[in-house]
Amino acid sequence: MQLLEKHKNIIDFTLSSLWRRKGKNISLIVVYTFIIFLVASVMFFTHSIRKEAALVLRDAPEMMVQRLVAGRHELIPVRYMDEIGKIRGVQSVKPRLWGYYYDPANGANYTLVVKDELKDSVGSVRVGSGVARSLLISENAAIPFKTHDGAYLVLKVKSIIPSESELVSADLVLISEGDFRRIFAIPDGYATDLTLNVRNSKELTTIAAKITQIFPDTRPILRDEILRTYDAVFNWRGGLVIVVLSCAFFAFIILAWDKATGLSAEEKREIGILKAIGWETSDVLQMKFWEGVVVSLSSFLLGVLLAYLHVFFASSALFESALKGWSVLYPEFRLTPFIQAYHIATLFFLTVVPYTVSTIVPSWRAATIEPDSVMRA
Amino acid sequence: MIEVDNIRKVFNMGKPNEFVAIEGVSLSIEARKATALKGPSGSGKTTLLSILGCMSRPTSGRITLLDREITSLPERFLTDIRRGTFGFIFQQFNLLKGITALENVMVPAYPSGEKHSALKERAMSLLSLFNMAGKADSKVEWLSGGEAQRVAIARALINNPSTIIADEPTAHLDTKLSGELMGIMRALKEDGKTILIASHDPMVYESDVIDRVVEMRDGKVTHA
Numbered sequence: 258m259q260l261l262e263k264h265k266n267i268i269d270f271t272l273s274s275l276w277r278r279k280g281k282n283i284s285l286i287v288v289y290t291f292i293i294f295l296v297a298s299v300m301f302f303t304h305s306i307r308k309e310a311a312l313v314l315r316d317a318p319e320m321m322v323q324r325l326v327a328g329r330h331e332l333i334p335v336r337y338m339d340e341i342g343k344i345r346g347v348q349s350v351k352p353r354l355w356g357y358y359y360d361p362a363n364g365a366n367y368t369l370v371v372k373d374e375l376k377d378s379v380g381s382v383r384v385g386s387g388v389a390r391s392l393l394i395s396e397n398a399a400i401p402f403k404t405h406d407g408a409y410l411v412l413k414v415k416s417i418i419p420s421e422s423e424l425v426s427a428d429l430v431l432i433s434e435g436d437f438r439r440i441f442a443i444p445d446g447y448a449t450d451l452t453l454n455v456r457n458s459k460e461l462t463t464i465a466a467k468i469t470q471i472f473p474d475t476r477p478i479l480r481d482e483i484l485r486t487y488d489a490v491f492n493w494r495g496g497l498v499i500v501v502l503s504c505a506f507f508a509f510i511i512l513a514w515d516k517a518t519g520l521s522a523e524e525k526r527e528i529g530i531l532k533a534i535g536w537e538t539s540d541v542l543q544m545k546f547w548e549g550v551v552v553s554l555s556s557f558l559l560g561v562l563l564a565y566l567h568v569f570f571a572s573s574a575l576f577e578s579a580l581k582g583w584s585v586l587y588p589e590f591r592l593t594p595f596i597q598a599y600h601i602a603t604l605f606f607l608t609v610v611p612y613t614v615s616t617i618v619p620s621w622r623a624a625t626i627e628p629d630s631v632m633r634a
Numbered sequence: 635m636i637e638v639d640n641i642r643k644v645f646n647m648g649k650p651n652e653f654v655a656i657e658g659v660s661l662s663i664e665a666r667k668a669t670a671l672k673g674p675s676g677s678g679k680t681t682l683l684s685i686l687g688c689m690s691r692p693t694s695g696r697i698t699l700l701d702r703e704i705t706s707l708p709e710r711f712l713t714d715i716r717r718g719t720f721g722f723i724f725q726q727f728n729l730l731k732g733i734t735a736l737e738n739v740m741v742p743a744y745p746s747g748e749k750h751s752a753l754k755e756r757a758m759s760l761l762s763l764f765n766m767a768g769k770a771d772s773k774v775e776w777l778s779g780g781e782a783q784r785v786a787i788a789r790a791l792i793n794n795p796s797t798i799i800a801d802e803p804t805a806h807l808d809t810k811l812s813g814e815l816m817g818i819m820r821a822l823k824e825d826g827k828t829i830l831i832a833s834h835d836p837m838v839y840e841s842d843v844i845d846r847v848v849e850m851r852d853g854k855v856t857h858a
Contacts, residue, residue, distance in 0.1 A: 258747075259746075260747060261747075262748065263746070266744035266747070266750060270741065270744055277733070530728045533724070534722060534742040535713060535742045535793065537709065537710055539710070540745040628684075628689040628690070629680075
């Protein structure tokens with residue numbers, strides 16, 4: 258109990274001591290918080306978006322089969338389905354029609370996807386909210402699509418895809434098969450790729466090998482490979498941002514070290530007085546420890562909190578361009594908070610602990626001052 | 635109460651600027667009496683005071699406090715003894731700037747682990763004793779010389795020490811305030827405290843408060 262009271266008293270004095278030099282300490286906390294905020298924002302964003310992508314892809318087909326000609330993606334004959342469907346373990350094979358449409362009016366690329374739900378709605382489309390925002394359209398509006406022969410096919414907007422799925426649907430245009438083939442001149446009997454579902458996911462690799470054996474001009478793509486690509490892309494982008502931020506980080510370390518190692522004459526005098534009036538060296542060091550903890554822990558907590566708000570409520574406004582990539586159509590969505598305790602702990606041990614140590618160590622010399630030096634001051 | 639036996643204090647030992655501050659001093663300080671260390675500047679008064687008050691260690695010799703030899707005690711125990719036994723009033727007062735008079739009085743007792751509220755109450759009562767209750771929340775920079783002196787005395791008393799040590803307490807005070815200070819010393823002595831004052835001010839060593847004058851010159855006691 259006495260020990261607790263002692264620490265409370267010392268913390269009380271430390272806070273008062275920090276407040277006495279509020280200009281210096283507040284500026285240090287502001288910079289420190291900003292650094293933590295930036296690093297934590299990058300961490301939260303990249304982790305959450307990877308998790309989000311994984312959730313989205315959970316319902317994606319386990320395998321896609323594309324056809325390659327001269328290393329480039331080509332249309333795949335629908336008749337390939339017959340042979341692929343016969344492979345043991347394949348549960349279903351479906352053709353998929355999709356493509357990219359470049360709209361010169363706003364410089365955006367839309368992803369056109371054929372959906373069965375629109376097979377009876379020729380002349381209608383469902384558009385993602387990103388498309389609707391960029392074209393300033395709503396339900397029942399008309400969108401002209403330029404076809405392969407230069408003509409225009411005007412399609413009516415049946416509905417806007419809800420924003421809950423904006424991560425995947427922002428640039429989406431759902432279209433009927435007839436309209437799709439008309440726009441891109443894709444003949445019947447061909448599809449963009451084939452999607453497969455298998456009975457046993459452990460057989461995916463074997464089935465993929467069999468497909469390439471039967472059709473050497475195909476490329477099977479597994480869902481897990483796509484997830485790994487997402488991971489790699491966002492890790493890379495996140496790492497790139499952190500490398501850029503590392504300059505700011507090092508500048509902060511230099512500032513913190515300078516502050517911590519350079520005890521001012523006033524601070525040294527104060528320590529001398531404390532020693533003279535009855536504080537031990539350990540009491541002085543405890544005071545310095547709490548000083549380091551208060552500054553670094555406050556900055557850490559504030560920085561992490563601001564990063565949380567920035568990423569999960571403000572859509573990482575500061576650096577979403579760097580992390581999401583170049584686009585005209587950015588999905589507007591709120592990431593679901595996915596935070597790993599490991600990341601928080603790592604950030605804590607890389608920031609709070611070193612700063613606290615850098616506050617105590619240089620104070621050691623001043624703390625071991627002979628009390629009687631104060632008598633001679 | 636305090637016995638010093640043949641103590642010697644050397645600064646910068648072994649270096650070209652080696653300096654012997656005190657040589658062969660043996661002295662006995664009686665409890666509940668007021669002793670003045672008198673001598674010119676550089677006579678070793680402050681050094682002797684700091685050794686008597688366990689603020690520094692002698693280079694050689696022994697110190698006994700209440701029949702307990704304390705010369706070679708580790709710093710931790712020495713600090714404990716110093717905190718509980720001695721209250722210091724410095725020449726420059728050495729109050730901590732930027733905090734209030736009340737906080738200054740409380741600071742020496744923080745490491746003792748006493749409950750904050752109880753400590754605050756005790757500090758307030760000490761300030762009241764010196765008519766400084768109204769200035770408890772004032773920053774020390776705003777206090778006059780006399781007020782700062784009284785806060786310094788209150789701070790010296792916060793741990794209820796048996797001995798008050800004052801180093802040139804009247805150096806920055808006028809005659810009136812010096813007289814007031816000696817009045818406070820008288821009251822403390824009557825309260826059972828042992829008083830040790832180092833001064834070359836006649837107002838101090840010629841005061842009737844002082845029971846004994848120890849004269850020093852060139853690091854030696856010339857008259858005790």
